[in-house]
Amino acid sequence: RTMATSQQIANQWMEERKNNLLESYTKMKFKASGQWGLSLVPVVTETPSGLVLIMKGAKHTGIMINGREKNKNQNPDAIRAFVGWAGSTYLKQWVKDKGIDINPFAVAYKIARFGVKAPNPNVLDNVITDAKVKQLLNSLFRAKMVEFKSEFKWQ
Numbered sequence: 533r534t535m536a537t538s539q540q541i542a543n544q545w546m547e548e549r550k551n552n553l554l555e556s557y558t559k560m561k562f563k564a565s566g567q568w569g570l571s572l573v574p575v576v577t578e579t580p581s582g583l584v585l586i587m588k589g590a591k592h593t594g595i596m597i598n599g600r601e602k603n604k605n606q607n608p609d610a611i612r613a614f615v616g617w618a619g620s621t622y623l624k625q626w627v628k629d630k631g632i633d634i635n636p637f638a639v640a641y642k643i644a645r646f647g648v649k650a651p652n653p654n655v656l657d658n659v660i661t662d663a664k665v666k667q668l669l670n671s672l673f674r675a676k677m678v679e680f681k682s683e684f685k686w687q
Contacts, residue, residue, distance in 0.1 A: 546574030
């Protein structure tokens with residue numbers, strides 16, 4: 533039986549994290565259109581200094597995890613412009629996808645004036661934990677040790 537490569541181990545770990553993110557997202561009732569889940573793409577790249585693991589996703593992922601500050605420009609004209617744009621575009625679609633009876637312009641106004649607090653717990657809780665990162669590192673270490681032993685030759 534052949535040992536998995538570091539790349540294969542990291543790819544599998546990232547796929548598991550993607551599945552955990554989708555489970556968390558669904559459990560927290562964040563799901564609206566389902567597009568966020570489709571946007572998740574795990575990417576593992578090998579570089580000279582090691583592996584780089586990135587989970588690509590929709591732009592609004594940051595808001596789901598970190599929240600959003602209120603608009604910096606609180607001028608009534610700037611607020612009105614944001615509310616008109618957000619209420620007629622993505623928030624209109626979000627309200628429709630969620631199937632909730634709320635005015636998207638009112639949601640936009642509240643976001644512009646007060647921001648959005650990150651949910652507590654957030655969608656990442658229990659997905660990227662110290663224990664899971666340690667498990668990945670241990671798996672990678674074991675794979676490298678087997679690789680080293682199989683390539684080591686006595687002269």
